[in-house]
């Protein structure tokens with residue numbers, strides 16, 4: 001089934017595991033470098049349920065993996081803001097942060113920028129150094145503690 005799974009992924013791009021010919025990823029698939037993407041269990045709990053898993057190949061665009069995942073898990077978009085999603089991603093693996101920013105506008109609403117009286121009240125702003133969404137007023141703290149642009153390599 002490994003060969004069929006790989007052929008399917010080559011043809012269709014990143015796909016929910018349930019759509020694969022083998023319907024699951026076995027150790028042999030992982031050996032053949034079929035990879036899996038989902039939010040971790042604790043992340044799944046925090047977004048309000050378990051998430052499906054997307055299978056992909058090393059050659060696949062990470063943005064396409066995230067698009068497939070979000071299309072298959074609309075609850076993530078309904079329940080969480082982009083900032084929360086990005087946080088879950090970076091807890092898993094920082095490789096997902098940059099591609100997640102690029103697809104942000106396709107899936108997530110802009111944060112509500114008005115307070116109860118209708119005055120502009122940005123709830124988050126973009127870090128000028130790394131582009132992360134950060135709570136309004138938290139940029140200095142972010143730069144000290146979480147900014148990729150200042151992270152030690």
Ligand SMILES: [Zn+2]
Pocket residue numbers: 127128129130131132142143146147148149
């Ligand atoms: Zn930053």
